[in-house]
Amino acid sequence: MTSPVRTRREGGILEVTLDRPKANAIDLATSRVMGQVFADFRDDPDLRVAIITGAGGKFFCPGWDLKAAAEGDAVDGDYGVGGFGGLQELPNLNKPVIAAVNGIACGGGLELALSADIILAADHATFALPEIRSGTVADAASVKLPKRIPYHIAMELLLTGRWFDAEEARGWGIVNHIHPADQLMDQAWDMARLIASGPPLVYAAIKEIVREAEDKKFQDTMDQITGSKFETVKRLYSSEDQLEGAKAFAEKRDPVWKGR
Known part of the structure; x- marks a missing residue:
């Protein structure tokens, strides 16, 4: 079929x-x-x-x-x-x-x-x-x-x-x-x-935050973010891409995102 x-x-x-x-x-x-x-x-x-x-x-x-x-x-x-x-x-x-x-x-x-x-x-x-x-x-x-x-x-x-x-x-x-x-x-x-062409780890963090925040108060969600409760955010902040974004900005070039 x-x-x-x-x-x-x-x-x-x-x-x-x-x-x-x-x-x-x-x-x-x-x-x-x-x-x-x-x-x-x-x-x-x-x-x-x-x-x-x-x-x-x-x-x-x-x-x-x-x-x-x-x-x-x-x-x-x-x-x-x-x-x-x-x-x-x-x-x-x-x-x-x-x-x-x-x-x-x-x-x-x-x-x-x-x-x-x-x-x-x-x-x-x-x-x-x-x-x-x-x-x-x-x-x-x-x-x-x-x-x-x-x-x-x-x-x-x-x-x-x-x-x-x-x-x-x-x-x-x-x-x-x-x-x-x-x-x-x-x-x-x-x-x-x-x-x-953008940073996939950032997209993942955005989607998880938006999804989890839908039925929560603002401060509760912010506390979860700052408390490293979201896996996507934790992964982003410890990633090569996070460092690459800062380096690319300082070096005035386009970043190369690897998703890791």
């Missing part, structure tokens, strides 16, 4: 393409494959940045495969190591992920995009959380959206399931940048190359 996920690797960048015609919907088996792909990305020391996108020009991902559910896929079944879509519950993912939303992103597809660190959208991309219409809950979005955009807007999107376009998504801060459809992947790769 053809894999529902295609990957392309260039240097420290991994492109992950959800390719499950006709609409790139995710069933349990696909979610497990995606989880393994992202777990391998997390654990590969040579990979620094990932891009997630959808095959074709119409759909990024419409989320949960309702046809598969009707045929027996349980909504509370085994989604794999990373939870639904392989990203949103993957432990210790301390590398940046870019979502290149190339079309419709609704339900779990929007939740998948929200699991990335940066979201780029094609100018024709549209978004919605229509779970309310199928009698279920957009659980991950219910957790994430009210923390990221104004509460009343998040609740409107969750309670009505209405569609909104890329411009509105950018206006609320859901999307970072909008690009013409034929330029989206080039822009995503340019962004990935820029990030991949």
Whole structure:
């Protein structure tokens, strides 16, 4: 059988393409494959940045495969190591992920995009959380959206399931940048190359701090940092890269990051 996920690797960048015609919907088996792909990305020391996108020009991902559910896929079944879509519950993912939303992103597809660190959208991309219409809950979005955009807007999107376009998504801060459809992947790769050229140990520290600080008070998180409670921060402060950054600055040259 053809894999529902295609990957392309260039240097420290991994492109992950959800390719499950006709609409790139995710069933349990696909979610497990995606989880393994992202777990391998997390654990590969040579990979620094990932891009997630959808095959074709119409759909990024419409989320949960309702046809598969009707045929027996349980909504509370085994989604794999990373939870639904392989990203949103993957432990210790301390590398940046870019979502290149190339079309419709609704339900779990929007939740998948929200699991990335940066979201780029094609100018024709549209978004919605229509779970309310199928009698279920957009659980991950219910957790994430009210923390990221104004509460009343998040609740409107969750309670009505209405569609909104890329411009509105950018206006609320859901999307970072909008690009013409034929330029989206080039822009995503340019962004990935820029990030991949940076210090990977710093990125790891940023991601762990942001993740751990989400439900903590400011001072509690700062105490953890200064108390060397974060493994990524401890590793950074004792690394060759930390010294290289200072040397490069003093010598007025570009640093050479080794990730160690």
